[in-house]
Amino acid sequence: MFEVILPDGNKIESEISENWLSFIKREIGESLARAAVAVSINDRLVDVTAEVESGNMSVITMKNPEGVAIMRHSASHIMADAVQKLFPGTKVTIGPSIENGFYYDFDSPHRFSVDDFEAIEKKMSEIVKGRYPFMRKVVTKEAAIELFTKMGENYKVEIIEDLGEPFVSLYYHGDFVDLCRGPHVPNTGFVKAFKLMSVAGAYWRGDENKSMLQRIYATAFPNKESLDEYLKMLEEAKERDHRKIGADLDLFAFSENVGGGLVLWTPNGGIVRTVIENFWRKQHVRNGYNLVFTPHIGRSLLWETSGHLGFYKDGMYNPMDIDGEDYYVKPMNCPFHVMLYKRKKWSYREFPFRWAELGTVYRYEKSGTLNGLKRVRGFTQDDAHLFCRLDQLEDEIKRVLDFSLFMLKSFEFESFKLFLSTRPKEYVGEIEVWNRAESALKDVLEASGLPWEIQEGDGAFYGPKIDINITDSIGRLWQLSTVQVDFNLPERFDISYTGEDGQEHRPIMLHRALLGSIERFFGVLIEHFKGAFPMWLAPVQVAVLPVSEKHIETADKLLQKLVATGIRVKLDDRNEKVGYKIREWSVQKVPYIVVIGDNEADLKTITVRKRGGEQETFATEDFLSKLNSENFNGVYY
């Protein structure tokens, strides 16, 4: 006797021993039975061919994310099957579903390349067309080891041995068999739309000391339409790639003569950065911060005390010898800010301190990890360190969070997700202080009303933290802001203040960055706006185009007015047709283009072409004041 409770609360009783498929068909409906890819029973996913059991049950179809993941996992088996049929001698390892697709890692004498994809996809289609049922078989560990040993699948054998389970499950489809926990779709015909994406190396078990396997990335969707939609989104992301736009709009550059991961800011990128930084400084002063500056290098003693030389030496560049002393290029600004603190004795009355710096730091990143502006070796943190009393902590965190959201919103990021990382296994400081800090952070998160998640044990050893992620204009998540509590550095540098009681107390230190690094932030901004910066950030805000030579004088008058208003404007007096110039400035994504011809001879009114092509005629003075307000009166220029 089975009692199956459906999601709507209905209870179905059944005496029949059968599999879920026939149960669903009889008790719920045939169409659902056809669509079912798996069954969730008591929050456990099983095959539709599994035996009916009692509990809370729901049918998983491709409409559920789990259903799609199961289908992708099945697709990875099909891909492994196809690859093994086409390339004998290929050994299989693992092939999970991942976000937006799946992969399978192979060990093969054959070097896979995109040229193989067509053949593999064709073979996969054949397997799909065969509608081979996925069949689960539970065998003993020994039997499985014997089977895979005979097949020469030593990676599978290794997995089974490490599992340490007496029984393992195998999945068959056609003549292919793989060790697998399941579940899988009922048959290969459920995989309807798939595409191989790329091939890359991956270490066996993610261990860089183990052998390198060949990973084939692929994706699969419930139908062709959603696959195409996904491929289109990838296209869109590619078009937005800040490296491409950065070159097209001449925003930044790299030079192999300078070195990998070292950014050259061009005049165009330089002005954007200047505007961002001026805005940043202004807002920091408004928000009760003091601006400080510290050197790029410091003596080894500083880094010994901070612990960087102990823990993060690999990320630091080799020291330079100055008068027989080792000096290091800074990978972080904090030790300098601590030294600013240590220059005198402080009273509890003086807290909190908020010291901010756009500090350029250098860190050794492995060459393979460098990526445009997103991952570089020299970058500028929009850093600040706060020193406060424990009783001020919550307030300060709240201020940072509010400030951070204000900054991000100013750059037209609208959607946020927050993460709280808590105490890891290895930590410094007292547990009560940790608890108090964590609960302060939690309270702030609760009060924010924004979506947040806890990442248990993910904090740094020196303190808990909050990270703020933004969603960009095509839905990608980027981590920008971070606030970290630090119990470690105050201890290491032995900093203190005199309390109300006349005793020395240890202050709490906070590290925080709002934009993260200016370089990375710029990269994210470029992709967010697809290079079409809002007017206040655009390198060139207005282009003035005289129709012919005789209009240059008038155009120049307008130019002078704009310059006087603090607008970044370019006069294009080249001997070219208007259409040609329009095209060039449009491609450069300039917010406003003004054509000056006979109609504008007196400059009373001008016709403005906005980005996107729309035209509007303004009284010149009105246009100037519109620009002025959009440009925040030029205060950030």
Place this chain on the structure above:
RNA sequence: GCUACCGUGGCUCAGUCGGUAGAGCAGCUGAUUCGUAAUCAGCAGGUCGGGUGUUCGAGUCACCUCGGUAGCUCCA
């Protein structure tokens, strides 16, 4: 750092089986003086990322190296 792939004038790309490089755009010069996404003509520009080797001969093959790309590992 590891694996795979890529590297031809400022940019995008062509270059067959190894026989000492070709186009468009950009640039320059000249003509044209023109109303909202490319006017016409001419000129100049590269020794093929760098190095070594194989060969009578290498952009084309091999090895090394630098840079980049996709991942893996890492990311205080």
